[in-house]
Amino acid sequence: MCFSTKTNTQEWKALCRQNCGDKMVAFLSRTYYLNGGYDNKEGMSKLHAQMELIEDESKANRIFYLSVPQEALLDVATSLAVNAQTKKGWNRVIIEKPFGFNPVSSHQLTQSLLSSFQEDQLYRIDHLLGRNIIENLTVLRFSNLVFQPLWNRTYVHNIQIILSEDLAVQMRGRYSAEYGIIGDIVQSHILQTIALLAMEPPISLDGEDIRNEKAKVLRSIRKLEPSNVILGQYKASSEDKVHTYSDTLTPTFFAAALFIDNARWDGVPFLIKAGMGLIKHRVEIRIQFRHVPGNLYRDRIGHNSDLATNELILCDVPDEAILVRVNNKIPGLSLQLDASQLNLMYKDKYNAEIPDSYEHLLLDVIDGDNHLFMRSDELAAAWNILSPVLQEIDKKNIAPELYELGGRGPVGAFYLWAKHAVRLVED
Numbered sequence: 001m002c003f004s005t006k007t008n009t010q011e012w013k014a015l016c017r018q019n020c021g022d023k024m025v026a027f028l029s030r031t032y033y034l035n036g037g038y039d040n041k042e043g044m045s046k047l048h049a050q051m052e053l054i055e056d057e058s059k060a061n062r063i064f065y066l067s068v069p070q071e072a073l074l075d076v077a078t079s080l081a082v083n084a085q086t087k088k089g090w091n092r093v094i095i096e097k098p099f100g101f102n103p104v105s106s107h108q109l110t111q112s113l114l115s116s117f118q119e120d121q122l123y124r125i126d127h128l129l130g131r132n133i134i135e136n137l138t139v140l141r142f143s144n145l146v147f148q149p150l151w152n153r154t155y156v157h158n159i160q161i162i163l164s165e166d167l168a169v170q171m172r173g174r175y176s177a178e179y180g181i182i183g184d185i186v187q188s189h190i191l192q193t194i195a196l197l198a199m200e201p202p203i204s205l206d207g208e209d210i211r212n213e214k215a216k217v218l219r220s221i222r223k224l225e226p227s228n229v230i231l232g233q234y235k236a237s238s239e240d241k242v243h244t245y246s247d248t249l250t251p252t253f254f255a256a257a258l259f260i261d262n263a264r265w266d267g268v269p270f271l272i273k274a275g276m277g278l279i280k281h282r283v284e285i286r287i288q289f290r291h292v293p294g295n296l297y298r299d300r301i302g303h304n305s306d307l308a309t310n311e312l313i314l315c316d317v318p319d320e321a322i323l324v325r326v327n328n329k330i331p332g333l334s335l336q337l338d339a340s341q342l343n344l345m346y347k348d349k350y351n352a353e354i355p356d357s358y359e360h361l362l363l364d365v366i367d368g369d370n371h372l373f374m375r376s377d378e379l380a381a382a383w384n385i386l387s388p389v390l391q392e393i394d395k396k397n398i399a400p401e402l403y404e405l406g407g408r409g410p411v412g413a414f415y416l417w418a419k420h421a422v423r424l425v426e427d
């Protein structure tokens with residue numbers, strides 16, 4: 001797909017808000033279908049000629065969205081670099097996950113892309129990074145004094161990033177089924193979330209300044225030890241052929257404990273859980289704080305003091321919300337404490353349509369704002385973290401632990417959390 005951009009962002013947003021029928025007609029009137037090979041000179045030259053017909057004579061910018069199989073990506077990109085770029089403005093190229101299959105293939109892909117394009121032309125898209133929760137991570141951190149002093153190993157006990165999907169029917173034959181959850185969700189979405197959450201304050205909101213800080217965090221993450229990883233694959237009933245995996249090695253579940261070896265996060269476990277075919281669709285980030293030292297009220301908080309630690313929860317699914325768990329006094333004459341949630345539910349607070357995450361990211365590409373897109377050095381660092389696990393899977397043909405479709409995932413994940421003195425909440 002290729003967009004030719006003449007409108008600016010404000011005009012674009014205004015256009016989007018008009019009624020749906022008109023919007024569709026306007027959109028379709030600017031949509032063209034071209035039949036031709038996308039990985040050869042002829043097809044790309046045809047695309048270039050078509051674009052020239054509809055663009056301004058003096059100025060035009062182009063965005064190429066390459067939603068193509070990984071195996072074809074390089075040929076397509078090379079062919080478009082030579083035959084379809086405009087000389088009348090900028091050209092940007094959007095690329096979809098998984099950006100290679102392991103550190104080596106990802107490095108080769110990056111090198112080849114960089115021989116045809118400049119780094120600032122490449123936009124590696126992961127639509128999950130266009131969600132509010134992600135942008136809000138940095139807003140919460142850097143625009144609220146209350147969180148800033150607490151955002152480090154002295155006060156944070158653990159951080160959990162949970163991405164559970166209950167979809168399984170829709171998964172079959174899809175991208176994630178083919179590439180597995182590590183390439184699909186972990187190397188991009190999860191590691192980018194950790195980078196934004198854990199990075200030092202950037203010197204500005206400029207994309208490159210943010211990417212510099214993300215890259216530093218990713219390079220500080222310790223290589224993931226296989227002993228800190230649980231792989232799972234959901235198992236349908238024997239009659240359910242639709243959901244049965246023929247490839248017994250493709251993980252549909254990944255849990256891990258990661259550590260960032262820097263001064264801010266030394267020793268704090270970052271616990272990741274990402275899985276498909278689970279009981280519930282749940283996407284959230286939980287930041288659990290340490291116990292209050294010498295808590296005067298310890299006798300009044302009930303039998304489990306873990307439940308009384310403060311927690312900041314950024315919830316994306318089922319409902320967008322920001323929750324802070326605090327202890328408060330239960331009204332009445334006795335002095336009993338209760339762990340309650342301060343609760344900012346988006347649907348109650350904001351009466352606004354929440355744009356789709358692709359919409360957010362495509363507008364960023366038009367604006368040239370690349371902070372939510374992985375730069376090549378971030379990508380290399382991300383694959384590097386995962387390399388021992390990928391090698392182990394390859395070398396030993398490690399079969400994932402089976403779990404029931406629609407269940408709670410492999411029991412190993414609960415043990416992994418316990419090993420790091422954390423309780424895996426499954427509500």
Ligand SMILES: O=C1O[C@H](COP(=O)(O)O)[C@@H](O)[C@H](O)[C@H]1O
Nearest residue numbers: 126127128165167175176184185
């Ligand atoms: O990128 C991906 O995201 C979807 C989940 O996205 P959502 O917008 O439907 O929440 C995930 O199912 C898929 O495996 C992954 O490739």
